[in-house]
Every structure is written in structure tokens, then in C-alpha cells.
Amino acid sequence: MSLTQRLGIELPILQAPMAGVQGSALAVAVSEGGGLGALPCAMLSPKVMSDELERIRAQTSRPLNVNFFCHLPVEPDPASDARWHQALAPYYEEMGLDIDSVPAGPGRRPFDDQACNVLETFRPEVVSFHFGLPSPVLLERVKAWGATVLSSATTVEEALWLEANGADAVIVQGLEAGGHRGMFLTEDLTTQVGTLALLPQVKAAVTVPVIAAGGIADARGVAAALALGADAVQVGTAFLCCPEATTSSLHRQALQSDAARHTALTNLYSGRPARGIVTRLMRELGPISPLAPAFPLATSAIGPLRSAAEALGSGDFSPLWAGQNASGCREVPAAELLQELASEIS
Template sequence: MDCACSFPDTGKTLVWPNHRLCDLLKIEHPIIQAPMAGAATPELAAAVSNAGGLGSLGCASMLPDGLRTAARQLRASTERPFNLNFFVFPRPDTSDAVLTQVIDRLRPYYKELSLDEPSRRLPPIGPGFDDEKLELLLEIRPPVVSFHFGIPDAAAVAKLKEAGIVVISTATNVAEARQLADGGADAVIAQGWEAGGHRGSHAPNRPGDGVGTLALVPQVVDAVKLPVIAAGGIADGRGIAAAFALGASGVQIGTGFLSCDEAGTDGPRRALIRAATDMDTMVTDAFTGRAARARRTRFALEMEVNRAHLPDFPQMVALSAPLGEAGAKGDFAFHLYGQAAALNRELPAGELMQTLVAETGEVFEALFDRQIDACVSEVSAR
């Protein structure tokens, strides 16, 4: 795959300084659209892939027939590679003591919203990735599969790779990156603290735990020999160019695509992003039982001040969702987006891809010109 792009209006060509991710994924531009469940639609993923990036679809909660339908829709909309994403987590096993404690903690909110008593029946949920999902992937054979919260066991990864599927996964620290490399991943997504949505940590951690993208990416690059994909707080050409300066082979962008026409972003979240600032969000586990960066709300803030043990991910959703559905003025809403949301552009996905590539080229060109000017000045001074 040629990792270069010509701009007809200027006659200039952007040559990416690192081709490893393009070569691995067989894409033109080393830009991955994050697989945001619900917001990442087949239309969005196909548009990104058709524009030379890697479109992704969050499939963690999809039933088999729904996943087959989505994959067929993607293949009908693009002939280029795309990515299907899954969560890796153990079967939830919430104790009665934890359930009682969190119900006591939530009861005042339920009363405030005139809701019935919180239910003690948590939904039975299987592990995030199991043999059924593995067989389904071997049937569908997507070009790329990505994982969040870890990586499946070595036998499952080997079967995926034997089927010609590229396997990537997320790390939020250096130790997790090494685990992915040892587990057979073909590339590592280094997800910084700034990223919207659930943190990809391999075990549940406290909302205050995290490493920023600027610090994380170069350490992961030094720790593993695989292509590293920078994620978190990247929204324009400046961020993409910076990721390459840190040693990354590509980037993953989530929040930046939430404002695209093809995204499944609901109206309230679009409005929040339209008016976003850098201080809008916080990391909270109050909604799902795992740390996620979302809109700062009264509920999230109060749950953080007075922390309680929560049901295992994702069983906590059964208790928090009724609050979000009934809550007024957004006090209980769960709107996921990252710290760079204020940089979003409301564009079709293909046009956004073109803009990102053009902006990155301008940054590279400006930096190169400065290098040339500095060299000329140094030679002239001799």
C-alpha cells in the first residue's frame, strides 16, 4: 500500500514518515477511526475506510445476527479494510454485599427522580469475548479485529491470525503494552489519559489512574517492537504530526469523528460537543463499573466524592441507566467524549479525513522548511 497522498489543488504530496501501520493494515493513511459503540455506525466506518483510513465498528454488545448484518453492510459499502472491535473481560460476579452497598448509595437518586426501588436483579452477562464470538469472527473474517481491556488467550489470537486477520489491542501503560506484544498482537494502541470513552486498562482501575498521551506513546514505542498507534487528545493535523514525532506509526481518533454526518451521535451529545471546552469531562466509573472519560455531571462528581464498591462491569449499567433515562438537566446523563472535543469539525467523514491529512502535511512541511532554514543559516554563518 502506497503511504502517500497527492493534493490536486497544490500539487504537493504527503509522504508519511513511518509506513509500518499502513503496510500492516493495507491502508493509505495511518488514521484509525475509533470503534465507539453506538456512535460508530457502518456508514461512518465505511466512509473512513473509503477515504484511506481504517473505519471501525464497536461490536461488544452485538448479537450474532446483528454482527453479520453490520459486516455485510460494511462489505457492501467499501472494498477496503475495516476493523471490528470487542471487549475482553471476565464474567461479572457481583457479590450481594456490593450490590446492597451500591443500592443504598443510589436510593436517594432514585427517590429524587420518582423511580421505583433499584432492582436487585443484575443481568446475567457472559465474558466479553468467548468461543462463540471467536467462531463468528472466523466465519466473517474481517480484515482487522481490535480488542479493549486486554487480549484473548494465545490460542484464540493464533486462530484469528491463521485466518489472515490482523489483531490489535489497547494499552494504557507500558506493562500492558508488553502483555499485548507477548500475547500475539500485531500492533498496540497506546491510549492516553485524554481519550474519551472507556479506558482500555486490562484490569479495572481507579478513575484517577492514567498516563497522558505525550508521556505514554514514546515509552510504549521504546518497550515493544510492534507498530504503536497513538490515541487520546488527537483531533487535528498538529496532534497527528506530534504522534509521529513521538515515534508512533499512526493514530486512532474517536471524539473527532463524533461530529461527522455519518456518526450515530445523538442530538444532546452533538450539542455538548459543539459547545465543549477542555474542562468539560472527567474520568468516572460510576456509570458502568469501569473508568471512562465522559461529560462532567453532578452524579459523577458526587459518586467520586463518596466512593462505593460498584458491581462488576458492565452490570453497573443496569443500576445507572434508569437514572440517565429519567434525569433532568443532564445531571445523570452519560455522554462520552474526550478532552479535545472543542477541536471537532462538523464534516462528512470523508471530508474530515481529507482535512486531517492536509493539515498533517502542512505541519510536516513547515517543520521541514524550518530545518532547511536553520541549516542554511548555520552554513552561512561559517
């Protein structure tokens, strides 16, 4: 059985789950268009997650991917927070904000019993994870209703680990990919390689299906990844300017400008490496800084700066997530973009 048959989709194209820039609308549009739509849940409360899943089920009966992070929660470190606040203090002063009133809160939830309880009501066909896999107990609950489990690998070693620990297919996340790196066995950025280099190595190493992600923005990229042995592809950045996405106007403008040609990995916005368009904050503090608190604790101090700057029309402090190839970003309906991406599949 091919991966598309197993997933119950017509086209071997998955929409990357993109927390903060999409909700149920994009997931529905892609699934209805014949691909696999995705709902990112790392930033959703159980109630909001349930509401979004209800919206999706009311609009489509086609397969859906629900995505979660699997990071280990960390305790706040007062010394680390103090160093981070000191680094951000000049920006707070510039924006007329009080650095001593930074809100608390992790910003992103790992997959847990509460999330699994919500999922069991809806029984999504696909559940995917970033930063490894959940505990064996939670993974067994997910598989109990027949869900196909996917997770991201950024090295051959991670792909082998995922296969050995219960992933039904591996998403090969090349260095070109936008958003958070899925790396979980190492923090060494020198291990991260491009999609075209990583894909055939993972394909040769594992027996489960392999999904290529990173730098795939048009029909030629889709065809090339499939020719290299991918069973399917995952596309994210190209969908960011679709009307169904919730991408901000500032972010959309940046994606369709020359600025999108310059992206970098940064840990400033969350505490973990993630690829985005280079901003003032990244140029002046990093983009990779030892001052950023552990994931996801860096987020809370950035939030007020981002809100204040965006109110003035500036993206200086905004996480403008994007892959290295934003050439496919256009304001066209997601279903139309999906058909364009599939147009050179033989």
C-alpha cells in the same frame, strides 16, 4: 513494510471504535475515505454484529477493524448491588422510578466463541481488543484467517505484555483519551499518563508498530504524534459529531459546548474508569466511587435513570464520553474530517 501498508489503508489514521455512539455507517465512511474504520462489538449480540458486518461488506471492500472487550465476566454480588441501589435511590425517587425494578444484565459482552464464529464468516482484516487479549485459543482462531491484531496499552508494562502475547501492533492510549481506559494489568489510576509522555516510552520498549491515541483532534495533533514516532494515530472524539455517528443530540450539544472542557475519569456508568464530560451524577457521587459494582454490572441500574432524564432533555445521568480535547468535534462528514486530519502529514 509500513503499518499502513500492512493494514491496507492510505492514511495512517484509525477511527476509534466507540460503542453506543456509532455503528456501521461511520466505519464505512472512514474506510472509504482512506483510513481504518472500526465497528465496536462489545454491546452487540451475535445477530446484530452479523447484520452490521453484512452492511459494511455491502458498502465497502476496504479494510475494517472489528473491536471487542476482553474483560472477565463477574458474578453479581448482592451486597454490592444493595449498596449501589441505596446510593442511587434518591435519584430514582426524584425521577419517579422504582429502584426495586432495576433490570439485570451485564450490558457488555467479552470476546467469546460465539463472536469468533461470526467473525470467521466475514474475516475482517483487523481485530482489536480492549482490556488485554482473548485466550490463546481464540487469538489463534483470529490470526488463522490472517487478521492483524491490535490492543490498547496504557503503560509500558502493558505494551510489553501485549507484544509478548501476540499483538501485532499496540495502541498507546494516553490519559487524555475518551471512553474506557484499556488498563488491564493494574487498577491503579496513578499509573496512567498522557499520550506525549507514554508514546516515546512505548516506542522505545517494543518492536511492534505503535499507534498513538488520546487528545489527537486535529491535523497538528496527528503530525505531532507521527513526529514522536507513532506509526499511525487513532482518533475518536473528533468523529462524534459527524453525521454518520449515532451520537445523541444531548451528547452532541455537550461536545460542542463549554462543558466539554471539563472531563473526568469515572466508574459510575460501567464499573471501570472511563473518561467523559462531567455530569451531575459524577459531581455528586464521584466521579470514582467505591460503591459502583464491578464492570460491567454498574450499567444496569444507571440505564433507567438515563432514559428518564434524557426524555426530559437532561444528560444528568448519561455517559457523555469524550476525550480531553473535543475542539475537533464538528458536524462535517467523516471523510471530510479524515482528510483534514491528514492535511499536515509530510
